[in-house]
Amino acid sequence: MELFSQPVIRMNPNPVTEGDTLSLTCDTQRGRYGENTQLVFVFYKGKDEVQRSLSSEYRLPSVRVQHSGEYRCAAVTPDNRVYKASLTITIQVPELFSRPQIRVNPNPIREGDTLSLTCDTQRGQYGENTQLVFVFYKGRNEVQRSLSSEYRLPSVRVYDSGDYSCAAATPDNTVYKESPPITIQIPEMFSEPELTVSSNPITEGSALTLTCVITSSTVSTRELQFAFYWDGQELQGFTSSNQYQVYSVQLEDSGNYSCKVQHPATGISKASEVSYIQAVGGAVRPVVSLSPNWANILTGDWVTLTCDVGSTAGTAPRYSWYKDNEMMNNNKQTNRQSLIINNAKTTDSGTYQCQTDTSERNEPVSLSVTDGPLILQAPPYVYEGDSLAMRCYSESGGDTMFYKDNNPVAPTYGDILHMNQVNVTATGTYRCSKDKTYQTDDVFISVRASSNIPEELLIQNDVCVSWKAELGFKETSISPKTKKSIYVIVVMGISLQDG
Structure with missing residues (x-):
């Protein structure tokens, strides 16, 4: 059984x-x-x-x-x-639907296009009436889950590039099939713009040209528009020109400048980085002053030379110092405005000059260091109306006498000769002596005429009359700060600016 x-x-x-x-x-x-x-x-x-x-x-x-x-x-x-x-x-287990394939349209694609991704699958005999859920991924991140087999990205950007895949699944997720990934590379329509400047820092009154430069583009530049900004304010709206000009820069035009490029047909726009532009005063010669204000000193003394460039210095100026036409400080610029000579030696004698990036060199200033018994200490020059002081200096004492053009002049007090509010008649050759034993070499002192025209003569009814060391005419421009037209007419060294 x-x-x-x-x-x-x-x-x-x-x-x-x-x-x-x-x-x-x-x-x-x-x-x-x-x-x-x-x-x-x-x-x-x-x-x-x-x-x-x-x-x-x-x-x-x-x-x-x-x-x-x-x-x-x-x-x-x-x-x-x-x-x-x-x-x-x-x-035999018939499939409800085939493994999906992800398809791209348009292909190839460019920045600004509308990208359409389709998750294509074929339903089998038993899956014709089966509802499917479609999931789209960028890399490992789910970007869309819906009943639609299409995923759309309007106006794609370069950052939309990457690996994409899709999946089809039954609503209860019992059947889930994923496509192979595809790589989508979106070339940029045009590069991020760069703002180039004709000169920076730029001298007051000069012409400034801003150019919005793109290094690569898949479209014609005729399809692009450019705009310019100053401290976040629009200087020039979108136009076909990639340049903006300020014909006569003012000091208040200093600020942060940028530009933007757009493709009107797609709405794609890109902005440049911000560039700070410094407007500085006209290039003038600096003034070097001595402290103490003597052109002659004895060995072992000290003296400080100071370079004054006023408004031409700009922000954090760099100074170059020259002795006898040779650059000092190992041919390097410095941020020090003053040059200090301690324990002076005869080798420190010479002519001194200074210069910044925005100025010329000053007129040479002579410094004489001697180890003789007696020197006449005096400034190399003074201006009309200034005080003039000179000293008959020695390491030993004694009675002092001054001479101007060989005529004796008694000291004001001690070894000092002091004159108030000098005029050009004080110009001449000076020397001094001690106890009639020692006598200095002759020193020529110049009293220079001062200008009767101040830097700014008149400000009235928004019209500024100012001194300009130039002759000619300036073109009209729009000041970025005031938005006013600037008219500059220069006649005989005087310029009229109408704001």
Whole structure:
């Protein structure tokens, strides 16, 4: 008598479709003598054992196409003395839909285009009425999940470049299929602009030209427009010109300048970095002053030379110092306005000049260092109306006498000769003596005529009359700060500016 009958393998559901839970049952009938016999059930796919247990059921949740194949089962006693196998059945799992492919339109694409990505999949015979959810990814980030198989990016930018993929899935996510990734590279329509400046710092009254430069472009520059800004305010709206000019720069035009480029058809715009432009006063000669204000000193003395450039210095000026036409400080500029000579030596004698980036060199100033017994200390020049002081200096004392053009002049007090509010008649050759024993060399002192025209003569009714060391006419421009037209007419060294 048989313990159990030959098993039969049964499937549920039948037919099965992708995503279903498939149940395979190994049915056998126990005989009279096998009612209490424990059985072990073995399931096979092809030649491979896929399950061995006391359960007569083998379940495959959410079957896929790859689960298709030949299946059979067997019932066997625990000691393996009785083994009976079922017949083989073939299970075909039809797919609901194919693996999607992501498609790009337009291809190739450029910056500013509207990018359309489509997740294409083909529904199978049993998936025609199956609703699908479509998911789009950029890299590992989900960017859209919806019932639409299309993902749109209007007016794409370079930063939209990257790897894209999509997936199609059933609403319960039991069937999920992802496309291979594709790489989308979006070339920029035009590069980020750079603002170039004709000169910086720029001298007051000079012409300033700003140019908005792009180094690469996939479109004609005729399709682009340019705008310019000063401290965030619009100087010139979008036009086809990539240049902006200020014909006569004013000091108040200093500030942060930038430009922007746009492609009107697509709305793409890019801004330059901000550039600070410094407007400085007209290039003039600086003035070097001595402290103490003596052109002659003895060895061992000290003197400080100071370079004064006024408004031409700009912000954080750099100074170059020259002695006898040779640059000092190892041919390097310095941020020090003063040159200090301590414990002077005869080798420190010479002519001194200074200069900044925005100025010329000053008129040479002579300094004489001597180790003689007596010197006449005096400034190299003074202006009309100034005071003039000179000293007959020696390391030893004695009675002092001054001479102007060989005529004796008594000291004002001690070894000092002091004159108030001098005029040009004080110009001449001076020397001094001590106890009629020592006498200095002659020193020529010049009293220079002062200008009767001040720097600014009149400000009335928004008209400024100012001194300009130039002759000619200036063109009209728009001041970025005041938005007023600037008219400059220069006649005989006097310029009229009408704001």
